[in-house]
Amino acid sequence: MTTFDMNSEACDLPDEAERLLASFTQRLIEIAAVSGTRGSDTSPTSVLNAMRLPAIALDRHGIAVDTNSAAESVFDQNIKIKDRRLFVRDPDSRTLIKQAIDQLCGPPQPNVLVAEPVVVPRLDKLPIIVRIWPFEGPEHPPAQDVHVLLTLNALGSRPGPPEAILAKTFRLTPSEAKLACVIARGAPPYIAARELKISRETARNQLKSVFAKTDTHRQSELVALLLQVE
Template sequence: MTSYFICTDDADHDSGDRARAALARRAAEIGLMARAGARPDGTGGDPLASVGMPALLIDVDGGVVHFNAAAEALFDDDMRVRQRRLHIRDAEARNRFRLHVEQFEYDAPRPLPGDDPIVIPRQDRLPALLRFWALDPSCRWPTSDVRALATLAPLGPKLGPAPALLSKIFALTPSEAKLASIIARGSGPDVAALELNISRETARNQLKSIFSKTATHRQGELVALLAQV
């Protein structure tokens, strides 16, 4: 079912709704500040960048009003924006997207077939999950035709921090930084060795050096530290 945003902070939410409520408040904040000409992230950049995940703004006709760089990075032959339309290769996912858009003409939320996100199959990768977060009238931006924020969640291993950033922060060598980026997402040194096409012994030696430079002693400590980057 489509989740609807309300521009208020005084509603009660149980623990299962905390993430939804936090994203709702963020969307309201972005919408209000964007209409006022301010940038929620304080950088003068794209307001959608502060959503923290791939996101698109969808209008009443299903057109794509705007999308952020994180969403653009996911576009391929299975899912892409052309001429302000989100083109989805898979017929079932495309039909479910259309059903959601048809609900935009109603003022109140209406139930849709199934409560799950739209699963968008991809040929060479795991699927991506698309969710609609409909905006109430006071949150619609940059035009009154906008009806929903659509978020995309690609399945699969999450990318670690950029190796160049890790190298700069912790004085890691380029090879150590690449290894640390893989370790940061929860993979072990043996998996990292396969990805980097190096021996397990080399990976373990580099990991010891990373421990020393980051003042950590175990992989769990290192992952917790890198998660802050």
């Protein structure tokens, strides 16, 4: 087995797509915080779980105080909660995440993305993108102990829109439909190429064709369109 070397390729993630996803996640966290201020006993991770967003809540000491089922579904030997601490097998990713969490031990900065996303490589799997968020919820259980929220984006863990429907809707070739299905999950083209076992150049050419057939011009626009197909 080999470990995907993703840290050196993290910069390849499309900037616009990353900003879009970060903004969307930030809004979900705001919703989770507001939900708690209304007197609900629902934890912030439960609110995010209802939105199918894997999340881990940490206290100011880095102890995991809550984990939702969406996060538990992506845990494996590469990333999981062990002895109430986040365990990350890859040493480089582990260091980056620890540094980001330690940075949040000072005064809270609500709804601010304080660190770049950390790409956690996994053995024989697509990586997980971890985002570290400061959290300031209501001063009552269950959110009073939550100081940091970690959100996880496991590339490839969710099924994309059905290939056959994408092909029929947009008149895509079978290979273009397969690529579009992977792209719809939020994977950048180089990850799609790796998963489909095609060259990056082939992936780029197919993506250009998909753009033309869907009348889109950016990956964020394409993803937004494809996710409407069920």
